[in-house]
Amino acid sequence: MASSRDRQRKLARAKLDRQMARRAATVRRRRRIQAGVGTALILVLVVAGSAWALGAFDREPTQDTANDEVCLWTPQNTDGNPNLRQVGQPATTGLPVTGTQPMTLTTNQGGPISVELDLANAPCAAASIAHLAGQGFYDNTKCHAITADGAVRCGDPSGTGLGGPSYSFYSENVPPAPEASPSPSADQPPTYPKGTVAMISNPPGANGSQFLIFFEDFTTAEPAFPVIGRVTGGLDVVEKIGALPTVENEAGEKVKPENDDVVVQSLTVGEPGLDPASPADPTPAGTSSPAASGVPEASASAG
Structure with missing residues (x-):
């Protein structure tokens, strides 16, 4: 057991x-x-x-926009200036701030003029022009002056130089003053090369709707015009307008086209581009290209 x-x-x-x-x-x-x-x-x-x-x-690339306030639109007294138009105001946020945006002018002087607006350095100007163009503000208006500085002045429905929208905005991209030349023979790039598009206002800094398209190089010791873009096609049309004879306007300035009114039949603004680099040059044959003309990319804001 x-x-x-x-x-x-x-x-x-x-x-x-x-x-x-x-x-x-x-x-x-x-x-x-x-x-x-x-x-x-x-x-x-x-x-x-x-x-x-x-x-x-x-993912599809998306256009960079600014959610913070980018632009300040200052109301203007339309009662004090009957040449101003009530057009509301553009948005202050969500504006594209990179790349470029196409603008096209059709005039009675020839083929379309193509412009590349600089969204990186002049987003408020681009937003303002797009806002106004969407309301037909520029359609059937006159380019009322051919300036002594070598530019065609457009964008004033009143044709007086005093017209514009019911708001203004600050200058964004005024070129720096040229440096003192070490010798009289030293080459200096022009302040506003041929093909430059810039705002013009009265008084300076209170920009509205008026702009300049330069058909000649212009150099000044005191830059005042904010650069907003450059011509990419149709510069020959701008040069043709610039060659028109002028007579004195009401202010005694010899800037008014003498015989032929220069009419902007339409101005349109397209969708912003995602690539800040310039596209293939669409300049028609026989037209001076912006690169050959020395039109620079708009410089960093100084205004």
């Missing part, structure tokens, strides 16, 4: 066998779980890699 000690040993051995069996079962279960997780992870990686390769994670 087995002793009490033998029975205790058998019971202890059976208990140990059961513990070992449970541990083995736990290990096998953990390995199955780990294998399943590994297989699932591999499957996820394969699916994600395939989706990436097919462009599922690609």
Whole structure:
């Protein structure tokens, strides 16, 4: 007959066998779980890699806009100046602040004039022109002056130089004054190269709707016109307008086209471009290209 000690040993051995069996079962279960997780992870990686390769994670580029207030529109007294028009105000936030925006003028003097507005350095001017163009503000208005500085002056429905919208905005991108030349023969780039588009206001700094398109290089020691863009096509039309004979206007300035009115039949502004680099030059044959004319990218704001 087995002793009490033998029975205790058998019971202890059976208990140990059961513990070992449970541990083995736990290990096998953990390995199955780990294998399943590994297989699932591999499957996820394969699916994600395939989706990436097919462009599922690609996003369309979006135009950078400013959510903070970018522009300040100052109301103007239309009662004190009957030449101003009530047109509301452009937005102050959500304005594009990178890249460029196309503007097209159609005149009675020839083919369209294409302009590239500089959203990075003159976002408020671009926003204002787009706002006004959307209301037909510029349509069937006259370019009332051919200035002694070598520019065509447009954008005043009254044709007096005093007209504009019922708001004004500050100057954004006035070029710096040229540096003193070390010698009389030293070459200096023009302050406003041919093809430059700039705002003009009276008084300076209270910009509205009027702008200049330069058909000649212009250099001045005291720049006052904020640069807002450049001509990319139709510069020959601007030069043709600039060559028209002039007579004195009401202020005694010999700037008014003598015989032919220069009429902006329409002015449109397209969607902002995402790429700040200039597109392929659309300048028609026989037209001076902006690059050849030395038209620069607008400089950093100084106004």
